[in-house]
Amino acid sequence: MHGEIITIGNELTSGRTLDLNGGYAAGRLTAAGLRVSRITSVGDNYEMVSEALARAVETSRFVIVTGGLGSTEDDLTSEFVAEALKRPLCLDGEMFDLIKKYVESRDIEMTPSLEKMAWMPDGSRILNPKGTACGFRLVEKGVRLYFLPGVPDQMRYLMDVFVIPEIVSLYNTLPVMRQRIMRAYGLNEPAVAEVLKILKGKTGQVVLGFYPSYPEVHITISLRGESEAVVTQELDRAQEDILKLVGHHVFAIGNEEMEEVVGQRLLEKGMTISVAESCTGGQIGHRLTNVSGSSEYFQGGVVAYGNRSKVDLLAVSGGTLERYGAVSGPVAQEMAKGVRGRFGTDLGLSVTGVAGPTGGTPQKPVGTVHVGLAHGARVLSGQYRFWGSRIQVKHQSATMALDWVRRYLNGDPFLPGI
Amino acid sequence: MHGEIITIGNELTSGRTLDLNGGYAAGRLTAAGLRVSRITSVGDNYEMVSEALARAVETSRFVIVTGGLGSTEDDLTSEFVAEALKRPLCLDGEMFDLIKKYVESRDIEMTPSLEKMAWMPDGSRILNPKGTACGFRLVEKGVRLYFLPGVPDQMRYLMDVFVIPEIVSLYNTLPVMRQRIMRAYGLNEPAVAEVLKILKGKTGQVVLGFYPSYPEVHITISLRGESEAVVTQELDRAQEDILKLVGHHVFAIGNEEMEEVVGQRLLEKGMTISVAESCTGGQIGHRLTNVSGSSEYFQGGVVAYGNRSKVDLLAVSGGTLERYGAVSGPVAQEMAKGVRGRFGTDLGLSVTGVAGPTGGTPQKPVGTVHVGLAHGARVLSGQYRFWGSRIQVKHQSATMALDWVRRYLNGDPFLPGI
Numbered sequence: 124m125h126g127e128i129i130t131i132g133n134e135l136t137s138g139r140t141l142d143l144n145g146g147y148a149a150g151r152l153t154a155a156g157l158r159v160s161r162i163t164s165v166g167d168n169y170e171m172v173s174e175a176l177a178r179a180v181e182t183s184r185f186v187i188v189t190g191g192l193g194s195t196e197d198d199l200t201s202e203f204v205a206e207a208l209k210r211p212l213c214l215d216g217e218m219f220d221l222i223k224k225y226v227e228s229r230d231i232e233m234t235p236s237l238e239k240m241a242w243m244p245d246g247s248r249i250l251n252p253k254g255t256a257c258g259f260r261l262v263e264k265g266v267r268l269y270f271l272p273g274v275p276d277q278m279r280y281l282m283d284v285f286v287i288p289e290i291v292s293l294y295n296t297l298p299v300m301r302q303r304i305m306r307a308y309g310l311n312e313p314a315v316a317e318v319l320k321i322l323k324g325k326t327g328q329v330v331l332g333f334y335p336s337y338p339e340v341h342i343t344i345s346l347r348g349e350s351e352a353v354v355t356q357e358l359d360r361a362q363e364d365i366l367k368l369v370g371h372h373v374f375a376i377g378n379e380e381m382e383e384v385v386g387q388r389l390l391e392k393g394m395t396i397s398v399a400e401s402c403t404g405g406q407i408g409h410r411l412t413n414v415s416g417s418s419e420y421f422q423g424g425v426v427a428y429g430n431r432s433k434v435d436l437l438a439v440s441g442g443t444l445e446r447y448g449a450v451s452g453p454v455a456q457e458m459a460k461g462v463r464g465r466f467g468t469d470l471g472l473s474v475t476g477v478a479g480p481t482g483g484t485p486q487k488p489v490g491t492v493h494v495g496l497a498h499g500a501r502v503l504s505g506q507y508r509f510w511g512s513r514i515q516v517k518h519q520s521a522t523m524a525l526d527w528v529r530r531y532l533n534g535d536p537f538l539p540g541i
Numbered sequence: 542m543h544g545e546i547i548t549i550g551n552e553l554t555s556g557r558t559l560d561l562n563g564g565y566a567a568g569r570l571t572a573a574g575l576r577v578s579r580i581t582s583v584g585d586n587y588e589m590v591s592e593a594l595a596r597a598v599e600t601s602r603f604v605i606v607t608g609g610l611g612s613t614e615d616d617l618t619s620e621f622v623a624e625a626l627k628r629p630l631c632l633d634g635e636m637f638d639l640i641k642k643y644v645e646s647r648d649i650e651m652t653p654s655l656e657k658m659a660w661m662p663d664g665s666r667i668l669n670p671k672g673t674a675c676g677f678r679l680v681e682k683g684v685r686l687y688f689l690p691g692v693p694d695q696m697r698y699l700m701d702v703f704v705i706p707e708i709v710s711l712y713n714t715l716p717v718m719r720q721r722i723m724r725a726y727g728l729n730e731p732a733v734a735e736v737l738k739i740l741k742g743k744t745g746q747v748v749l750g751f752y753p754s755y756p757e758v759h760i761t762i763s764l765r766g767e768s769e770a771v772v773t774q775e776l777d778r779a780q781e782d783i784l785k786l787v788g789h790h791v792f793a794i795g796n797e798e799m800e801e802v803v804g805q806r807l808l809e810k811g812m813t814i815s816v817a818e819s820c821t822g823g824q825i826g827h828r829l830t831n832v833s834g835s836s837e838y839f840q841g842g843v844v845a846y847g848n849r850s851k852v853d854l855l856a857v858s859g860g861t862l863e864r865y866g867a868v869s870g871p872v873a874q875e876m877a878k879g880v881r882g883r884f885g886t887d888l889g890l891s892v893t894g895v896a897g898p899t900g901g902t903p904q905k906p907v908g909t910v911h912v913g914l915a916h917g918a919r920v921l922s923g924q925y926r927f928w929g930s931r932i933q934v935k936h937q938s939a940t941m942a943l944d945w946v947r948r949y950l951n952g953d954p955f956l957p958g959i
């Protein structure tokens with residue numbers, strides 16, 4: 124049972140924007156046990172769009188189309204579809220009401236370009252009758268066509284909540300399809316490939332997959348079957364096998380981010396945290412505060428980019444800085460202790476490192492990073508070497524620091540210094 | 542003169558890998574003044590590959606095909622092409638010699654799977670007779686087909702060094718194609734659409750486009766012409782027209798991020814900055830330190846999530862907090878002053894707000910944000926109301942705060958409090 128994906132936008136065929144939507148839709152459909160035969164990107168151009176639509180209707184069972192649904196002049200997908208499929212544009216009452224509500228709630232005026240979004244090809248049904256992300260579906264010669272916005276957040280939401288469940292329920296022969304995502308950190312691709320090789324042939328019908336999602340790796344297990352009970356049992360078994368092999372790297376089963384997992388552990392333990400950041404520049408605090416309710420456990424932090432602020436605000440001793448240098452285990456430890464004292468939190472977390480691309484030395488090359496963690500009288504630190512660009516080193520450092528908190532609260536015996 | 546791109550690989554249609562090659566080829570061809578009408582991704586499947594090739598030969602002048610040229614079992618592109626175009630596979634002597642040299646230099650054995658790479662469809666010519674990245678070109682019914690490896694580095698190298706120069710010399714009518722991107726912040730889509738409507742018909746041959754890139758809007762102007770001088774002149778005129786209408790929103794012409802622009806202005810003025818963040822949680826520091834060389838002007842900051850740290854670390858007065866609340870102009874001002882004093886910087890930047898989704902009140906609903914900026918004895922603050930999720934409110938707040946610095950250093954008379 125296969126379908127295809129059409130992504131529309133001059134920004135795609137001009138190479139200005141990577142086709143994130145095509146990849147996302149393909150990944151989701153594949154994970155749901157469906158096959159994608161083709162992903163086509165075309166510009167905002169009637170001839171190309173109509174040709175792609177006609178071909179898709181001839182050869183596929185379902186089609187995901189993204190882009191061109193907004194309020195601007197370039198957004199012509201509805202017009203193109205109307206013309207290509209000979210279905211006049213009609214005003215959709217539900218959609219019009221949604222736009223009206225949106226306009227009123229923000230105290231802006233209804234304009235023709237906003238109203239335009241409520242005109243859809245005859246026979247369309249809007250996908251999300253209660254939300255603001257617009258999208259619609261129509262059936263042509265038995266083929267289901269889903270039209271989604273090009274804005275990735277909206278597209279992903281509609282895809283996950285409306286499109287995938289509908290297609291799965293229509294086209295899947297076995298009634299129950301379940302997938303689990305296991306998010307791992309600290310595993311490289313070859314290591315995961317090795318694991319999958321070990322498991323090959325041992326997981327029955329369970330389909331294993333893995334997807335690098337820098338700096339994480341996502342392992343998926345999916346299975347289609349007759350009943351919820353059977354599918355759940357099989358997936359449980361596969362999950363257990365995988366956890367036996369790489370369990371200490373798996374930080375979430377599901378869609379949680381590292382910072383959400385850390386927040387949950389802190390809440391469970393009733394503990395608070397503060398952060399002292401050097402090379403990460405504030406990213407750890409930023410990520411912790413992306414989680415709603417983080418003010419329950421996150422008190423704040425100090426971004427100590429220069430040495431002076433390490434001494435003044437974090438009480439790092441000038442002697443330690445001089446003897447070991449700012450990028451060192453002892454300084455990471457003093458930063459963690461210092462911020463913990465400053466904010467009066469249970470835990471103090473710190474990072475100091477060389478993000479690059481300049482500033483490296485033979486002894487401390489670019490990517491050298493120390494993580495520190497203070498809890499009561501206990502202070503740990505560990506050294507890492509990360510690879511990649513400045514932004515990648517920062518990202519790895521922040522993720523590793525957060526993972527330290529997770530592992531510490533889990534009592535992980537492999538944590539350096541334990 | 543347009544062409545198309547076909548990228549081959551199960552990893553693409555399963556969503557395991559983003560189609561980086563398609564985007565790269567499209568960007569390079571567009572920048573060279575050529576048009577890409579379509580990018581198609583198909584799996585390692587004869588039917589889909591041959592259908593895509595046949596269609597491309599019918600409708601395009603040139604075709605870039607990537608993937609499936611390696612030595613593994615999945616690498617079937619040459620076989621598919623041979624069958625689809627009825628050109629038997631022949632052993633290419635040049636290619637065979639290259640592989641032999643490679644094998645000898647690494648002291649490994651020649652295997653059938655390595656030799657396989659030397660077998661190409663009849664009439665092919667290898668692209669890179671001296672290197673190890675393999676690829677070939679053939680001409681079918683006057684259409685030039687370029688077959689490149691899927692390994693991004695190799696693909697990019699062959700594209701830049703062999704493919705683009707050859708196509709440009711063959712197909713370009715107007716030799717010069719230039720595009721400029723103007724990055725704007727603080728404009729919503731309907732406003733930009735309005736602007737473009739005003740400009741329509743007034744920019745000659747210049748093609749206008751705009752792309753929302755939350756929370757920014759990118760305006761592009763592009764033109765193809767006879768000479769660099771003519772194209773530059775026309776683009777300059779269009780750019781001036783746009784700047785007249787929305788100039789104070791345009792923060793960069795080119796690909797710079799807001800934090801890079803801010804960093805450059807600070808460097809030019811020889812000024813330093815520190816940040817006091819509440820609801821943004823560290824994002825401003827994180828973004829400022831994404832820029833290489835930011836330690837020249839960024840000294841650090843305080844993430845003051847709770848009231849206590851606002852008082853202890855930023856010297857915000859308890860009275861101000863009590864009278865106006867943590868989310869208020871006076872507190873934003875004291876935070877900016879406080880952090881500036883703490884770090885001894887020229888500028889102090891602050892943000893305090895309600896990121897949501899909880900914590901809002903009728904007087905201070907979710908999305909209420911105050912930005913503060915201190916410079917010498919001068920202290921400014923301004924209030925905003927942002928929409929969207931917690932993460933969006935944080936992102937808007939950080940971007941607005943950074944934009945304040947840019948505008949302040951530019952002497953923008955519209956900045957609140959000036």
